Amino acid sequence: MRWVDHKSFFGLDRRRRRAALRLNERRREASDGEPPSLAAALRQLRVRAMAAYTTDGVAEFIERARAVAELAQAFGEIATGRALLRIVAEVASRPQEDWRDWLDERMGELADDGRAPNA
Numbered sequence: 001m002r003w004v005d006h007k008s009f010f011g012l013d014r015r016r017r018r019a020a021l022r023l024n025e026r027r028r029e030a031s032d033g034e035p036p037s038l039a040a041a042l043r044q045l046r047v048r049a050m051a052a053y054t055t056d057g058v059a060e061f062i063e064r065a066r067a068v069a070e071l072a073q074a075f076g077e078i079a080t081g082r083a084l085l086r087i088v089a090e091v092a093s094r095p096q097e098d099w100r101d102w103l104d105e106r107m108g109e110l111a112d113d114g115r116a117p118n119a
Contacts, residue, residue: 062092
C-alpha cells in the first residue's frame with residue numbers, strides 16, 4: 001500500500017506500477033511513500049479542522065477526511081472509517097458554516113474512544 005501526499009491529491013495510491021519511467025516523464029520527484037500511521041493521519045486531520053471556517057477550508061477538510069477514512073479502513077479500523085464518513089456527511093451538508101468547535105469535539109472523541117491506535 002502506497003500513500004500520495006501532493007497538493008493536487010491526498011490518499012491511497014491507485015496507480016499501477018510501471019517497469020520504468022516513461023519517455024518525457026514530467027514528474028521530477030515521487031509524491032508517493034509509505035502511509036502514515038492512522039494516529040498521525042488523525043492528528044493531521046485535526047489540524048486541518050482548524051481551518052474549517054471558510055468554504056475552502058471545509059472543502060479541504062472533507063477531502064482529507066475522506067482519504068483518512070479510506071486509510072482507516074485499509075488498516076482494518078472500520079469503525080473509525082465509518083465515524084469519519086459520518087462527520088464528512090454532516091460537514092458537507094452545510095459547507096458555509098464555521099465547523100471548528102464541532103470538529104474539534106468530534107475529532108477528540110475519535111481519539112478518546114480508542115478507535116485510533118496510539119503512535
